[in-house]
Amino acid sequence: MTLFQQQMDCCLNRIEADLASRMDRLPKGLQAQVVEAMKYSLLGGGKRIRALLVLEFCRICGGDPEQALPFAAAIEMVHAYSLIHDDLPCMDDDDLRRGKPSCHIAFGEAIALLAGDALLTLAFETAADADLAPRQTLRAVRELSHAAGTAGMIGGQVLDIENLADDLDTLQTMCAMKTGALIRVAARLGCIAAGAGEEQIRLADRYGQKMGLAFQITDDILDITGDAAVLGKPVGSDAGNQKTTFTTLLPLETADALAQELLEESLAAVEEMTGSGEFIVQLTHMLATRRR
Amino acid sequence: MTLFQQQMDCCLNRIEADLASRMDRLPKGLQAQVVEAMKYSLLGGGKRIRALLVLEFCRICGGDPEQALPFAAAIEMVHAYSLIHDDLPCMDDDDLRRGKPSCHIAFGEAIALLAGDALLTLAFETAADADLAPRQTLRAVRELSHAAGTAGMIGGQVLDIENLADDLDTLQTMCAMKTGALIRVAARLGCIAAGAGEEQIRLADRYGQKMGLAFQITDDILDITGDAAVLGKPVGSDAGNQKTTFTTLLPLETADALAQELLEESLAAVEEMTGSGEFIVQLTHMLATRRR
Numbered sequence: 001m002t003l004f005q006q007q008m009d010c011c012l013n014r015i016e017a018d019l020a021s022r023m024d025r026l027p028k029g030l031q032a033q034v035v036e037a038m039k040y041s042l043l044g045g046g047k048r049i050r051a052l053l054v055l056e057f058c059r060i061c062g063g064d065p066e067q068a069l070p071f072a073a074a075i076e077m078v079h080a081y082s083l084i085h086d087d088l089p090c091m092d093d094d095d096l097r098r099g100k101p102s103c104h105i106a107f108g109e110a111i112a113l114l115a116g117d118a119l120l121t122l123a124f125e126t127a128a129d130a131d132l133a134p135r136q137t138l139r140a141v142r143e144l145s146h147a148a149g150t151a152g153m154i155g156g157q158v159l160d161i162e163n164l165a166d167d168l169d170t171l172q173t174m175c176a177m178k179t180g181a182l183i184r185v186a187a188r189l190g191c192i193a194a195g196a197g198e199e200q201i202r203l204a205d206r207y208g209q210k211m212g213l214a215f216q217i218t219d220d221i222l223d224i225t226g227d228a229a230v231l232g233k234p235v236g237s238d239a240g241n242q243k244t245t246f247t248t249l250l251p252l253e254t255a256d257a258l259a260q261e262l263l264e265e266s267l268a269a270v271e272e273m274t275g276s277g278e279f280i281v282q283l284t285h286m287l288a289t290r291r292r
Numbered sequence: 293m294t295l296f297q298q299q300m301d302c303c304l305n306r307i308e309a310d311l312a313s314r315m316d317r318l319p320k321g322l323q324a325q326v327v328e329a330m331k332y333s334l335l336g337g338g339k340r341i342r343a344l345l346v347l348e349f350c351r352i353c354g355g356d357p358e359q360a361l362p363f364a365a366a367i368e369m370v371h372a373y374s375l376i377h378d379d380l381p382c383m384d385d386d387d388l389r390r391g392k393p394s395c396h397i398a399f400g401e402a403i404a405l406l407a408g409d410a411l412l413t414l415a416f417e418t419a420a421d422a423d424l425a426p427r428q429t430l431r432a433v434r435e436l437s438h439a440a441g442t443a444g445m446i447g448g449q450v451l452d453i454e455n456l457a458d459d460l461d462t463l464q465t466m467c468a469m470k471t472g473a474l475i476r477v478a479a480r481l482g483c484i485a486a487g488a489g490e491e492q493i494r495l496a497d498r499y500g501q502k503m504g505l506a507f508q509i510t511d512d513i514l515d516i517t518g519d520a521a522v523l524g525k526p527v528g529s530d531a532g533n534q535k536t537t538f539t540t541l542l543p544l545e546t547a548d549a550l551a552q553e554l555l556e557e558s559l560a561a562v563e564e565m566t567g568s569g570e571f572i573v574q575l576t577h578m579l580a581t582r583r584r
Contacts, residue, residue, distance in 0.1 A: 030456050030465075031447035038442075085409060088382075090401035109382035110453050113405075117377060118446045120409065124416040125437035134426035141433055145417035150330075154410045155323035161402050164322050173322075 004282040008052075011065075015051045018069050019043060019076060022126065037107040037115035038122075042080040045098045049215070049287060050075040053186040054193070056283065057204050060274045063194025067132060071140055071189040074127035078148050079182060081119035082157070084112055091161060120148075132193060140189050152181030166244050175216040176209070183215065184208030203269045207284075210266035214288040217259040220245040221252065263288040296574045300344075303357075307343045310361050311335060311368060314418065329399040329407035330414075334372040337390045341507070341579060342367040345478040346485070348575065349496050352566045355486025359424060363432055363481040366419035370440050371474060373411035374449070376404055383453060412440075424485060432481050444473030458536050467508040468501070475507065476500030495561045502558035506580040509551040512537040513544065555580040 001009075020043055026035045051072035058068035087094040087102040088109060095105050104112035127144055130137045146152060156178025159165050165174040187204035196204075224247050246255045263284065270280050293301075312335060318327045343364035350360035379386040379394040380401060387397050396404035419436055422429045438444060448470025451457050457466040479496035488496075516539050538547045555576065562572050 027443045027447060029447070030454075030462070031442055031450040031469075033454065034446060034450045035442055081409075085405060088405065090380075090405060111450070113377060113380065113382060114446050114449055114453075116409075117373075117412065118442050120412055121437050121441040121446065125434055125441060128420075128430055128433040128437065134430045138420055138426045138430050138433075141420040141430075142417055145413050145420065149413040149417060150323055150327055150410050151319045154326060154406050154413065155319060155321070157406055158323040158326045158403070161406075162322075162325065170322070177323075 004279060007279050008283070011052055011055055012048055014065075014069070015048050015055070015072060015076070016043070019073055022073055022122075026122075033107065033111055034114050034118055037084075037103055037111050038080075038119055040106060041084050041097075041103045041115060042077060042119060044100060046076070046080070048076065050079055050182060050186040052283060053183065053208070054190040056280050057187045057190025058194045059190075060270070060280065061191045061194035061196035061200050061204075063190075063196070067130070068190055068193035070126050070130040071144075071193055072186075074123040074144060075182060075186050075189065077119045077123035077126065078144065078153075081116040081123070082148075082153060082182075084116035084119070086157070088112065091157075123148075130193070133195075136192055136195060140192050143185050143188060143192070147181040147185035152177055152185075153179075156181070160243075163244070168249050171244060171246065171249060172213065175213055179216050180209060180212035183212035200273055203273045206269040207266045207273075210262045210269065211284055211288060214259045214262035214266060217246045217255050217262070218288055220247045221255055221259070223247070224252070259288055296571060299571050300575070303344055303347055304340055306357075306361070307340050307347070307364060307368070308335070311365055314365055314414075318414075325399065325403055326406050326410055329376075329395055329403050330372075330411055332398060333376050333389075333395045333407060334369060334411060336392060338368070338372070339579075340368060342371055342474060342478040344575060345475065345500070346482040348572050349479045349482025350486045351482075352562070352572065353483045353486035353488035353492050353496075355482075355488070359422070360482055360485035362418050362422040363436075363485055364478075366415040366436060367474060367478050367481065369411045369415035369418065370436065370445075373408040373415070374440075374445060374474075376408035376411070378449070380404065383449075415440075422485070425487075428484055428487060432484050435477050435480055435484070439473040439477035444469050444477075445471075448473070452535075455536070460541050463536060463538065463541060464505065467505055471508050472501060472504035475504035492565055495565045498561040499558045499565075502554045502561065503576055503580060506551045506554035506558060509538045509547050509554070510580055512539045513547055513551070515539070516544070551580055 023035070023039045023043060026038070054068050054072035054075060055065040058065050083097060084103045086092050087097055088104055094102055096102060103115060107115065124141060124145065127141050128137060130140065148154065156174050159170070159174040160178055165171040184205055187208035188201055191201045191204045223245070246258070250258065266284055267281060270284070315331045315335060318330070320327070346360050346364035346367060347357040350357050375389060376395045378384050379389055380396055386394055388394060395407060399407065416433060416437065419433050420429060422432065440446065448466050451462070451466040452470055457463040476497055479500040480493055483493045483496045515537070538550070542550070558576055559573060562576070
């Protein structure tokens with residue numbers, strides 16, 4: 001096992017244990033069903049990219065990743081809620097998520113709706129409970145809600161469900177909002193947890209911006225070339241949905257080259273932040289070139 | 293027009309103007325549709341009870357109500373989101389809200405779902421943006437998310453949709469969570485905005501607890517004895533849904549007496565806080581005895 005894999009496993013174990021213990025602290029009364037649905041979706045796998053970025057950017061900026069855990073957990077909760085609501089019949093109507101029945105298939109639509117609402121709500125309680133200077137914590141709450149709102153993730157979802165992204169520019173805007181905003185804010189919140197200065201936050205933001213897009217392009221490529229068993233979801237679903245993606249607008253090699261370019265730009269930003277960013281470099285390569 | 297009515301109009305105008313200006317600051321890009329849906333539901337009437345309580349408890353505690361406006365707006369956003377999601381087909385499936393088509397009837401289910409999500413998200417950005425000491429603001433964010441989550445509002449919604457409240461005790465628990473938690477936190481946040489001490493917050497909490505329940509019992513009584521045109525919704529809807537309410541479990545006079553008792557208890561708490569609480573006394577009477 002390489003050093004990178006060891007570090008990765010160590011981070012992931014810490015993230016999973018932290019999320020599980022937060023779920024264990026939820027009420028166990030008559031509302032147990034919604035808590036079960038929250039656990040099912042939050043703890044049911046996932047790559048934890050956003051949480052990893054929070055912890056790693058905190059470390060890069062000289063902070064203790066333990067202190068960034070509440071922000072990492074909060075972002076994973078926002079991500080999990082967005083997937084539950086995205087899968088609902090009135091949205092993408094997906095029965096399968098990570099190789100398991102979607103939340104609404106397992107728990108019914110009403111409980112799935114409420115489990116998503118509850119994860120979003122809990123995300124802000126979790127972030128606001130961080131053991132940092134109140135000013136830093138408050139900034140993190142504001143940035144997280146802004147990134148998750150109409151100027152960010154939800155805005156991107158609107159463009160997506162209304163099929164507004166039919167050219168490359170709009171598609172990039174949509175991705176920057178729908179998936180990019182949360183990845184960017186993950187990198188930023190890691191810096192904020194470390195008490196980093198504005199220049200570090202700016203570079204982390206740039207990293208997140210470039211890497212988020214590279215990640216999305218890779219996703220689209222994998223939807224064509226990937227292996228359903230590895231992905232945990234059917235391939236070709238984008239084509240089936242007649243959705244515009246980077247691979248419907250661009251030849252495969254062009255999309256691939258664009259992802260590579262963005263990957264290099266993201267690494268250039270992170271290299272300005274640190275001389276020894278071996279972990280983040282390998283993590284970024286892994287995320288942006290999953291097919292190789 | 294009585295002094296009370298003048299004060300009420302003045303507060304309501306301030307609240308409406310504040311909410312409208314917050315909506316005007318939202319993005320006007322391709323995601324405009326979700327912003328329209330948010331405006332439709334947030335600005336489309338409503339009694340603003342929760343916002344009024346925030347401002348009034350701030351004033352009672354010697355604070356400037358202007359400083360409490362972000363908390364008032366945040367709570368109204370949480371309330372508006374909960375109504376949008378409650379009305380969805382997978383929940384109560386209500387086509388009408390305040391005499392107008394529900395959000396999902398006017399905008400479609402997907403946009404209504406996202407508009408609810410976006411209002412909840414914006415609530416935390418709004419609260420976190422209050423111009424108070426960071427420690428106070430952070431406490432407000434934590435208390436708001438806790439009240440809106442599985443231990444509060446969402447927990448109550450689960451008991452409601454699963455029809456778990458079939459005895460008086462559970463019905464009171466359900467109401468304390470579903471509507472009570474947000475009313476309590478409104479009173480608490482007003483105190484927090486004023487920088488009030490723990491004893492004031494405790495009394496405000498007690499007020500909210502009693503008044504919230506009185507308010508709910510009144511709602512159930514109005515569903516039987518009320519006038520659809522005044523209520524803006526059909527009467528008898530609870531009976532049609534075969535829902536357990538205070539009026540299915542108790543004779544009308546007993547329910548009425550219980551509401552009266554709770555009303556007096558809520559006023560006793562507020563009288564401990566202030567010698568000259570004329571406005572809150574009249575407001576409470578109005579809310580808890582709307583049928584007279």
